[in-house]
Amino acid sequence: MNEAISINNLTVGYHWENGFSIVIKDFNLDIPNGIIFGIAGESGSGKSTLAQAIYHSLKYPGEITSGKVIYNGIDLLKTPKNELRRMRAMDLTFIPQAAMNALNPVKRIGDQFNDVLEAHGKNFAEFQHDIIDVLNMVRLGSEVLNNYPHELSGGMRQRTVIAMALVLSPNLVILDEPTTGLDVLVEHDILVDLKKIQRKKQLTMIMITHDLSILYEISDQIAMMYAGEITEYGDRDTMLMSPAHPYNYLLLKSIPRIGVKKYDGIKLTGNPTNFNEGNKGCQFISRCPFKTYDCEINHPVLEKEKDRTHYFRCIRYPEWMKEQG
Amino acid sequence: MIITAIPIKYILKRLTIFIGVFFGALTLNFVLPRLMPGDPAEVVYEDLLKDSGGTLNVTYLHQLESEYGISTTKPIWDQYFTYLNDLFHGNLGISISFYPTPVSKILEEALPWTLFLVISAVTISFFVGNRLGRYAGINRNTGKDLAIDLFSMFMAAFPAFVLAFIMLDVFSVYGKLFPIGGAYSSSVNMGFNIPFIISAMYHAVLPVGTIILTSLGGWVLGMRNNIIPNVNSDYINFSQNLGMKDYQIKSIAYRNALLPNLTGFSMSIGLSVSGVIIEESIFSYPGVGMYMITAIDNLDYPLLQGIFLMVIIAVLVGNLIVDILLGFLDPRIKQEGE
């Protein structure tokens, strides 16, 4: 099997004061083994929800209403709670958003490592070597084991979290905005480290972030999400050089880069939107400068471009490219 | 930007606050009784006069006045310094209502009983309440949670002294399971012997139980409300994502929720002391509460001041211990004050 994980028809939503609202609808995605797969999306696109849903760690008021997440041939969503618990950190792992606060403030780092090992029936002494290994991999010394989280800087805490998630050598790592809130220099270093670890251990990493720049920097394949749907996905270079969906194209254009003073032509306007159940047509329609009447009527499906592993969800490709010029 | 500091600093800071509050309370203690009407020397003199059938001379009144240090001719600050000086020499004066017993002697007999009640009540209700609150918080929005919530709210809402009377009625008067009063049975001898200890604990069951029942609610609801946001906190999520076992997660959530709840200790000690003072008279328990009521009725300044002082010191020391304990339990506090 080539897929590390495959997501079938996943539908997720949230309970709130006025009822239940769907955030992700009928989501399908196969993620290949041994690569860094990036999922990008702005606020409201449902990317964090997706990350938690894949890991089956979504909590109330979130609820998964249907779908499957197949990992190693088993559906994670149907796995008994205790079985799933055992798989976590051993087979697949999750590095959370706001990792600054992900460590228990009242315990030493060493004890927290110990807790993780204990939960999986492992012995601290046996694994001491692995712990130091994994700490070194994220450029930390073993002395952090004696520290409390508040004694470390933000970057160090993030590295600790990564080390802790990787200590039991899982195959699949889900990273949910792992560098948000970190300093630019630290962010860069951590990305480099992550990539190194991935390459060295041949892991599959699913990296989820709103920051397109870093996603393109690190990923092998990329999926763009908009309002609970994938708009486009494919190899990093394809996505970068020849985007097939207007959203991807416009977003890339609007990223400020050193040396690029201003950009001309059609701009991405409006605000990111949530999944809109009433919208029969394209979810991107409210912001798309190339929309036609067809876009309002037909919900576009993910299409595959000829000869390439490049999927997109736009009925007007490649016409809009021509309009754009 | 992080400056690591030693807990000594934290302890020192607590100590300064402690001393500040202590002096404030001391001054309040000096001022309050003097705001109250009446002259203790005259009260004592009149009592003695009646008892002696009117054969006591008036000159004795002046002797009494000087004994109580409340001469009307001395300026107030002079009295204040005399008061402080006496305090530091352990001299709390002579009780009026139990003339001529020194206040220190009365406190020596009464305070241990009150402390015994307060310490047992606070520790037990702290442990039980936090456990119940944890249980309710973890089983949030279930029937168990609702039952525990409603029970603790209702207990907190019931007038404590009425509950005490009902307990007394049900368990002692009709049930005859527990004694109707006293701190130990009159048939045992006071001392460090087993019958005495058993008797003392047995007599404490009802008063302590009542205080626990009424003060439990605060802990339960506090713990519940602390643990609920904790259950959704980043570190709990991360721990779950790392596949930690349920009991590990619960203990992490509990420990982190416990720390803010510990700061409620100061309130709780104050409340429990209040509860004990009221219930001592109901359960005929020979602690400071009993003396307090007598002292107020008889305008017994020295005794009142002594009781006040002891209770405040006890509460402050309790707080100090909790604060220092907190400093060791919560590593984050060590860098407080940035």
Added chain:
Amino acid sequence: MKDNFKNRKILIALGLSMLMILSGLSFFAAGANSSGILVASNATSGTSTNNNSTLYLSPGPSPAFTNDFNPYNIWTGPTGIMGMIYEPLLQVNTYNGTVLPWLATGYSFSHNGLYLNMTLRHNVTFSNGQPFNSYDVVYTFNIQKKVVDGWAAIENISAPSLYKVTFKFYTPQTNYLFYIGCTAIMPTNQTWEQQTNSTGFPDPQSAVVTDPIGTGPYTLQSFSPQKIVLVRNPHYWQPGLPKIDKLVYVDYTSNSALALALAEGKVQWASVFEPNVTSLFVHNNPTYNHYWYPPGQPVTMMINDQTPFLNESYVRQAISLAINRTAICQIGEYGYEPPANGANILSQQLNFLNNTNAQKATSLAKFNPSGALALLESHGFKLNAKKQLEYKNGTLVPTISLMSVSGYTDWDTDITIIASDLKAIGINVVTTTPTDSVLQSDIGSGNYQMALDTVTGIGPNPWYDYSGLVGPVTPIGKTAFVNEERWNATGTDFMSAYNNFTLTGNLTLQDKYINEMAGVMLNQMPIVPLVYSGDWYEYVNNTIGGWPNQANPYWIPMPWYPHPAEVVVLHLYPLTSKSTTSGKPISTVTYEYIGAAVVIGIVAAVSAVTYMGKRQKKRND
């Protein structure tokens, strides 16, 4: 490994909390050793008696006993207990004036009452074996006279012989016989100094005596704040007495606790006010449980006689007529305290009054609102349309404040009844209930209008009753210790009768003076007596007999009354045939062990269940 460690943590936590609780308890151990609360003296375990009779008694509710047996403070500390240890020269029944010779076998006045000569009893010894004689008497009075300025009327005390004592007054003071006769006699110099750990003349007021030595029938065996045990004094001078071997004073801190203890027979002699005495106490065991509440000092409505409107004697008489004393007795006082007479004397002493006075005393205390109104109208007052009392000129009479003591629930009820009674004759009354000390200081300084209090003196005849009421008029704002109602007796012949009384020992002459005083008192009504306060007295005659009661009121029955209590105790005897199980402390102990076992069982069960649950959960994970 790890699991074991966790369990150990729980155990440690449990142990620690136990330790905390125990450490609280250990205070007592430390306290007991260092302060010497446990005083064991005169161990009498070897004394063999026929049937080891013990009397459990309580003088009344108090927070705790204080460890002080100073005979000078005979009224403080564990009240009444001192009467069992120390004895007076004479035993006086203040109800009816009966005098029993006690340590003195006889007395006589000489030089027209200027000298009082006492003959002392032979063969009396103190409990330490020291013989009792006139030196002890002289010493007792001198120490009080010299150190605390007591006995101001006595010029000197001398001992003409080993068993004779002479008191010389500055002016004739026949009334001092009662005071002198009721003074507890302490042993001389050396012993007193040993007891108080001081030399010379210590202040007898503030000295603390923990090891009392007296001539009384009992000696102190042990003290604790909750329990005092007295045992027979083997050296007691009355042969064959006392018949009760042991007195156990048990402390109860509240009325209801004491009442319940009485009902269960845990206490056999007590003085406690109990609003539901029949249902709680008597009904519990009608054969053995009895009470008798003889009327005591009158509860009076103090009136500030310097207040406008209230300064008129007829107003005070009208107020007295307007008050429904029966309602006060029935509603406020639970029917225990009978209405008082108008002459401000004890109920038992009414026979001192002649017919005129007795009738007037009764009629003035009778509920008669129309009579009250008529009396006021005869002095020009009238009721207006709104039923408010007006002066002749149409101005309203002032609103009057009436105080009782906060927490004296019966009085607090009484004042509402009085207020509504006075409202009926058009006088508006505002009630307040300050604390006892505030009330006392207000009355003392004259800063009041009307207040409930008991001010009547105690003594064998009405002269003593009046002794608390009269004296110079203290200006308002200064503290008065007598005549707090600030009654100006000049212009009446009250003071001359009052003073003449003390000059004579002649009983008929004394009777005459008493009636003169009572006449003025009824005319003037400086204060308004309401009801006789109850002398609460309950007894359980299951194991001990010989109690005074209504049928046989041989002496004043309350256990807190120092010297009379001794007389009562000497009348008591064990009932061998009727020995029942109630009142045995053994039952309490078994209860305690059962209770403790239940508590420990519950704690153990709960912790076991929690622990098992925890292990189960861990295994499930």
Added chain:
Amino acid sequence: MSKIQENRSIGNFRGEFVKNKLINSLKKLLKPFGLLLANNKSKAGFVLLMGMIIFSIVGVFYTPYAPDAYLFKKSLGPSSSHLLGTTGYGQDVFSQLLGGAAPTLMVGFSVGILGTLISVFVGVLSGFASKRVNELINGIVNIFLVIPGVLLIMLFGAYFLGLHQNLGYLSTVLILVITGWAFGARTFRSVTLSVAKRDYILSSILVGERKLSIIFRQIIKSIMPVIVSNFFFTAMYGTMGLTFVEYLGVGNLNQVNWGTMLYWAINNEAYLVGEWWWILPPAILISVLMFAFILLNFGMDEIANPALRVFQTKKHRVKA
């Protein structure tokens, strides 16, 4: 806007204005209740409290007999003429219960309002004042928190008793306010401290708002749920405190309220002789009132602290 529309709107301006104003003021009036009805706990509390208020209003205008007159036989059990029997003094218990409701509630509410006002004043001031003032106030608040309330109640109670003036409920309310404001002040201080650090407050400082204006226009609004919650807490303290004041005998015992009812019942040992109809009704009504306050207090807490909030899952079951 077209000309015609403009004219019409001018013509109707006055009427519209008045109408809008009316609607707005009504909305404003109902707004706090909207807050009270925001979750189930506070809804239950609100209903209970309303019941109590109606009961007390009835008691102001009508009681079966005079509540404080000694009219009947003593200690009668419940019957048709005396719904809850009579007291040991021969007063009608039900009349006392009905007549005593209004003063009881009044004391609770007065203490709640006065205490909250003081603690808001002190707390917000210290949270928003200079560091030195802040620490000073904090010290004073701590002193009041450390001293057990009962000691202060007894002392102040004894003091007021010594004034020989019949202050009615004023002294009781004062005692309870003095002893009860500190907890709220501490809460408001910490809440204000956290609010004052927020960007939108800094922003107001930057655009030149004065401190008082910030306090009244912004901080008070932000901490409103905490204020309301604290009001109920203090009102609860007031009700509980009334019973304590009366029980300790430092109030005026000849007033009829639920606290004095308990006092007299307890002093006549109603609990020992089985006169349950005398002691239980006031005890239960007080605890129901307190329960209402507690429910409202916790309901408000849930609003102030969104982490505690919960949505009704049952209502919006999802069809999978």
Added chain:
Amino acid sequence: MSVLNIEDLSKEFTVRKSLTRAGVIRALDHVNIELREKEVLGIVGSSGSGKSTLARLMVLLYRPTSGKILFDGTDVSKYKGRKLREYRSNIQMVFQDPYASLDPFHNVEWHIKRPLIINGYTGNVKDKIDDLLTEVRLDPPAQFRDKFPHQMSGGQRQRVYMARALATGPKILIADEPVSMLDVSLRVEILELLLSLRDSMGISIIYITHDLNTVSMITDRIYVLNRGRVVESGSTKQVIDNPVEDYTRRLIGAAPDPFKKIEVD
């Protein structure tokens, strides 16, 4: 001509280590910065470089330990009361988090009305509000006036906040990371708005950020701040093209760029 001159500015924070000892953290160390009229000035640095402290010093939310802040040639660093308010009306700050900088209990109109009233605006307030809203491209204004913050997106909030800041009629606008919390697609618009405000209202702008990409896009000159010191300054192009300091070079290297690819091994 320079509007704001920061001369030798230092800021120290005192941290009590014990009752007797106190530690000092030097957040800014003899910083010199000049802001010219109608200029967009960038201040760049990683976290902990003191750039936020600098922003708060410039609006006098903190007071400098030493040094001067010259506004139009006069030292304002000790201003209090009326003078302080007057100075602040000339220098406004846009905060990083648009979700925290607007009062959730007040609507858009209130937020813009208050500074107008406080600073004694005499014209028609309603019209002025509309003008300002149009200025920050919230068009049509009527649609936004009655909205509450929670009814708007992050970008809209940031615009409202800018309108509020502009309402005092400032000469200088300090933007402290104004776009870092916004979605990628919204950033450019806000940055372009800043530029257009400079042009239309003639204000000077200080743009504070860690993001060299955006800095290079809108600023004329930049100062690079490291550990409280200015390590490099000059025209934006010059600094970015020829960085002198190693720190600057590292910042440029770390600036995220989709067209760069991280390669390992």
